[in-house]
Amino acid sequence: MIGKRKRDTSVVSKSKKDKKDQAREESPTATESSAQDIFRKFFEAQFEPLEAQKNGATQDESDYGSSRDSEGLEDSGSESEWSGLDGEEEDDDENRPVEVVDYTAPSIKADALMDKRARKAFMSAKPPSSATELTSTTDHAKKGADEDDDKDTETMNLKNDLALQRLLKESHLLDSASDLAPTGKNRHKALDLRMQELGAKKSLYHQKNMPSSMRKGIKAKATSKEDKRRREARENGIILEKPAPKTNISSGRRERGVGGPSIGKFAGGTLNLSQRDIAQVQSARRGRGKGRGRGRGRGRGGR
Amino acid sequence: MATTSQPPIRLTSHKNFVYRLVFSTLTGRTVHISQIRPSSPTNPGLAPHEISFLRLLESVTNGSQMEISYTGTILVYKPGLITGSSAGAGSSSGGVVRHEIPAGCNRGVSYFLLPLCLLAPFSKAPIKVLFTGPGVITSSTPTGDMSVDSVRTAILPLFNQFGIFNNIELRVLKRSNPGPNGRGGGGEVQFVFGHQVRLPKTLHLMNAGKIKRIRGVAYSVGVSASNNARMIDVARGVLNPLVPDTYIFSDVSSAPLVPANDRNNPSAKKKIGLGFGLSLVAESSTGCLFSADVASPPSGGQPPEDIGKQCAYQLLETISKGGCVPSAAFPIMIGLMTMGSEDVGRLQVGRDVVGDESAIQLARDLVKFGAPGWGLRDASFGEEKTGDIVVSVVGRGIGNVGRKVA
Numbered sequence: 001m002i003g004k005r006k007r008d009t010s011v012v013s014k015s016k017k018d019k020k021d022q023a024r025e026e027s028p029t030a031t032e033s034s035a036q037d038i039f040r041k042f043f044e045a046q047f048e049p050l051e052a053q054k055n056g057a058t059q060d061e062s063d064y065g066s067s068r069d070s071e072g073l074e075d076s077g078s079e080s081e082w083s084g085l086d087g088e089e090e091d092d093d094e095n096r097p098v099e100v101v102d103y104t105a106p107s108i109k110a111d112a113l114m115d116k117r118a119r120k121a122f123m124s125a126k127p128p129s130s131a132t133e134l135t136s137t138t139d140h141a142k143k144g145a146d147e148d149d150d151k152d153t154e155t156m157n158l159k160n161d162l163a164l165q166r167l168l169k170e171s172h173l174l175d176s177a178s179d180l181a182p183t184g185k186n187r188h189k190a191l192d193l194r195m196q197e198l199g200a201k202k203s204l205y206h207q208k209n210m211p212s213s214m215r216k217g218i219k220a221k222a223t224s225k226e227d228k229r230r231r232e233a234r235e236n237g238i239i240l241e242k243p244a245p246k247t248n249i250s251s252g253r254r255e256r257g258v259g260g261p262s263i264g265k266f267a268g269g270t271l272n273l274s275q276r277d278i279a280q281v282q283s284a285r286r287g288r289g290k291g292r293g294r295g296r297g298r299g300r301g302g303r
Numbered sequence: 304m305a306t307t308s309q310p311p312i313r314l315t316s317h318k319n320f321v322y323r324l325v326f327s328t329l330t331g332r333t334v335h336i337s338q339i340r341p342s343s344p345t346n347p348g349l350a351p352h353e354i355s356f357l358r359l360l361e362s363v364t365n366g367s368q369m370e371i372s373y374t375g376t377i378l379v380y381k382p383g384l385i386t387g388s389s390a391g392a393g394s395s396s397g398g399v400v401r402h403e404i405p406a407g408c409n410r411g412v413s414y415f416l417l418p419l420c421l422l423a424p425f426s427k428a429p430i431k432v433l434f435t436g437p438g439v440i441t442s443s444t445p446t447g448d449m450s451v452d453s454v455r456t457a458i459l460p461l462f463n464q465f466g467i468f469n470n471i472e473l474r475v476l477k478r479s480n481p482g483p484n485g486r487g488g489g490g491e492v493q494f495v496f497g498h499q500v501r502l503p504k505t506l507h508l509m510n511a512g513k514i515k516r517i518r519g520v521a522y523s524v525g526v527s528a529s530n531n532a533r534m535i536d537v538a539r540g541v542l543n544p545l546v547p548d549t550y551i552f553s554d555v556s557s558a559p560l561v562p563a564n565d566r567n568n569p570s571a572k573k574k575i576g577l578g579f580g581l582s583l584v585a586e587s588s589t590g591c592l593f594s595a596d597v598a599s600p601p602s603g604g605q606p607p608e609d610i611g612k613q614c615a616y617q618l619l620e621t622i623s624k625g626g627c628v629p630s631a632a633f634p635i636m637i638g639l640m641t642m643g644s645e646d647v648g649r650l651q652v653g654r655d656v657v658g659d660e661s662a663i664q665l666a667r668d669l670v671k672f673g674a675p676g677w678g679l680r681d682a683s684f685g686e687e688k689t690g691d692i693v694v695s696v697v698g699r700g701i702g703n704v705g706r707k708v709a
Contacts, residue, residue, distance in 0.1 A: 125474035125475075126471065126472055127471055128460065129463070
């Protein structure tokens with residue numbers, strides 16, 4: 001090893017003597033050795049450092065810098081192998097390539113491809129909202145891949161969904177039946193339910209005319225049933241849904257015929273105006289709404 | 304009107320001019336502003352952009368009166384109703400107010416946009432304004448205005464927090480940097496604010512969150528697009544290590560043409576407003592927005608790398624001030640909170656933001672307009688103090704007079 005080193009230093013010293021000539025001669029060997037060096041480093045990076053190989057390659061450490069070279073030169077003349085070894089160890093520590101992180105050259109290549117949707121979303125006339133940008137690329141890419149699969153499963157899902165919905169809605173009809181598909185009378189009832197769901201006004205089985213006492217009885221029974229259910233639930237501490245709000249049919253304005261008076265009541269050839277009607281007419285003329293609004297504004301503004 | 308019985312509010316100097324007029328319009332109080340640049344030997348009184356703003360106010364309101372003294376140093380403004388741009392009244396086809404800015408204007412169009420944004424939610428009808436003319440500068444300016452892009456990406460999303468989000472648009476039809484000597488430009492901007500409310504929601508914004516993304520727009524007008532790339536490169540070099548989710552979009556446009564006013568050739572046109580600039584917006588995890596704006600100076604001589612770096616650092620500085628709101632958006636937030644319902648809204652801002660000269664001027668003006676004072680206290684995160692300040696603002700409950708149902 002030392003011998004090698006000495007030979008090497010002598011070479012370097014030669015090169016110092018007449019650089020021009022030497023440079024030409026040295027260059028092939030230098031490149032060769034540097035190539036070796038690269039291989040060695042690559043190997044060392046993967047596996048363990050090579051002792052035997054190192055001997056051959058140590059001189060090439062000089063490639064790292066001329067300063068090291070000159071040091072080696074000075075050492076070689078007078079000092080023993082110790083210093084050489086020392087130098088080598090230092091080499092191992094110091095010649096590990098310094099990691100340089102260059103922040104001034106970010107990789108813009110990646111986002112040159114940045115999706116146009118994000119650009120469109122941001123550069124449009126609307127103020128960008130934070131929510132829109134989140135769902136950009138991922139679902140887009142997926143769509144292309146398993147679009148066909150999706151279609152099949154989608155239709156199947158829809159079918160099953162419909163069947164399940166129907167079953168849930170019409171399950172009360174199936175109490176008596178043995179089959180899941182309603183038959184006979186139950187089928188008619190199910191059809192009736194579906195029609196109502198699609199917007200039919202009344203059930204087919206709605207009885208239009210019946211004695212008033214009977215209708216009253218039906219209603220009374222229904223309310224008493226509901227009352228009983230609620231009372232029992234309350235006693236047992238069960239919370240039920242809130243009772244549906246009662247719809248007052250008479251409260252809304254009835255659809256009037258065409259051509260009738262827009263105000264008051266026409267009866268017996270005379271138009272009868274109530275007190276309210278008169279007040280309404282008068283207020284409309286004076287622009288009551290506006291006046292009040294301004295009045296309130298003044299009150300606030302003065303505060 | 305009710306307002307006539309009250310004496311006008313007396314204010315002095317030209318500072319905070321636009322917001323004074325806006326608050327006057329919103330509260331319905333007459334203002335008397337005196338000593339507007341009285342000691343300037345060359346240009347005393349109102350500047351061209353201020354006159355232009357008065358014209359804009361006149362076109363979006365109904366029944367406002369303004370009197371300007373001979374020298375222009377005194378202004379009396381009696382506000383009317385904010386009608387917006389309903390078809391017919393002061394607006395051209397389709398109910399769009401066309402606002403021409405004169406050539407001598409040295410302020411960016413955001414000078415007009417920001418106060419208009421504050422007025423718009425309280426308008427009776429949607430506000431649609433088209434800014435045109437030889438004075439529209441869309442970029443940021445040396446006079447301290449932000450670019451149109453920053454208005455769109457950093458200011459308009461703030462209205463979302465007040466429940467105002469529908470049909471708001473800011474479309475840049477033509478870009479322009481400031482022209483020679485920083486005056487004039489040939490841009491064109493369309494602004495639509497179609498969400499009017501009775502009262503903005505009460506705001507409690509106390510958590511600034513962490514910055515999660517940075518977006519930006521690099522624009523170059525009439526110059527090479529490589530300027531954009533260079534600005535973006537440097538800005539990303541600064542910002543990318545801090546926030547990986549950083550994207551800056553590039554927008555290149557040709558220089559706008561404006562009439563040259565040549566006597567021999569009346570149809571002659573000239574190019575104006577060449578330059579480039581960068582607008583950056585950082586968004587936090589809680590939706591707080593911070594913006595920075597730098598554009599090339601009208602005199603030129605600054606490489607795009609410098610602009611990019613300067614803008615990135617400016618953004619970092621804005622964020623470092625802390626709080627949920629940068630000083631650029633502070634007047635708008637406070638204005639909306641003041642106009643809100645009679646409830647206490649809270650806003651956490653950085654110490655430097657609330658201690659800023661303009662913020663204090665705003666506070667003083669608001670007090671003159673009869674708003675209750677702000678409550679200030681140190682913000683704390685759990686036990687420790689964050690150094691920010693929580694500003695509590697009581698709304699006045701005025702809201703939208705035009706929307707008041709009788």
